[in-house]
Amino acid sequence: MSQVVTLHRGWLVAIRERNDKDAFGAIYRIYWDDLYKHALRRVRNEQQAEDLVQELFIQFWEQRERLDATMNLPAYLYGILKYKIIDFFNSNKIKPQLLDLWATDLHQYVQQNPDELETYHALERLLDRELDSMPTNMKQAILLKWDKLSIRDIAARLGLSEQTVKNNISVGSKRLQQALLVNNSDSYSTLTVLAAQSITLLLAY
Template identity: 70%
Template sequence: MTQENLLYEDWLIAIRERDDKDVFGKLYHHFWDGLYGHALLRTRDAQQAEDIVQELFIQFWEKRDRLDSQMHLPAYLYGMLKYKIVDFFNSTKIKPQLLDFWAEDLHNFAQQNSEELETYHALEQLLAQELDRMPANMKQSLLLKWDEFSIRDIAIRLGLSEQTVKNNISEGSKRLKYALLSRGIDRYSATMVLFFFIFS
């Protein structure tokens, strides 16, 4: 075990067993810049990035009694951050203009990394496959939502109740998100966020 990992283990033990706020402060300052920079890169909003990281550390402290002193601390913190960013993009806080940013980011990624285009095409294929597995009304509800039809308009077009349309969209989105996560696409974070934003 490296000296750094031994230090992290000592920190985790002190926080979990002694509620040591001084050690928590050291951990906070040690990881803040990296986590904040990562959140800012994804959200393009300094205040939202700061809020996300602040919430992460609050949650970390609140769950301190369940911490595993043997875990890989950086991986744990960045894993927490990943899910908080996904939550951000699924929330009502999201700004519509960010879609243009992520579309441009994806285009630039494809231009600069032509060898990775196969991955993008694989994601497109996965999307099509998952949609085709859905019941017709669920698939149509999602497609119409992406075309910016209101719940009411979708219900009228498909001859369904508005609640049924909402249920179809919610369940369809969950299926697509699960399919993407199960393919281990974290490496392609810009693509992941774009897709999650579209599916929200």
């Protein structure tokens, strides 16, 4: 067993059995920066990233009595952060802000890299082709979702159940992202990431 694993287990036991704030503080100091940077790369907002990591450590402390001393501590912390980021993206109040941010990113990237304009148009054509190849209900559900209609409104407009609409959007989203990946090349890398993120945000429900 490595010294790091032994150290982690000692801290976890101390926190779980003795409410040891010094052990908790050691974990906090060691992992805060990396967790914050990880969150910032995804939510792209310093205050939001800081809040997410703070919430993570609050949850970690509140659940200390259930800690498993044999667990992989870094994996556990990043696992908590992963679900907090997912909840953040699924928050209705934040979606419009994020969608505007990604759209701005795409526009700014092309402005700053005019030689990528053709690549940008190629991605647009690629997504258009994939949309056109989808069943009608799937394509319409995705386009209506892009127009920010609710699942209920889309279901009513298309005469489908809400679950069918959700299924169509989920499958269609995966198809669009897969189309980007399959046709990806080194020259597409940055734009592809931005486009994929936009699709994920636009079609989340």
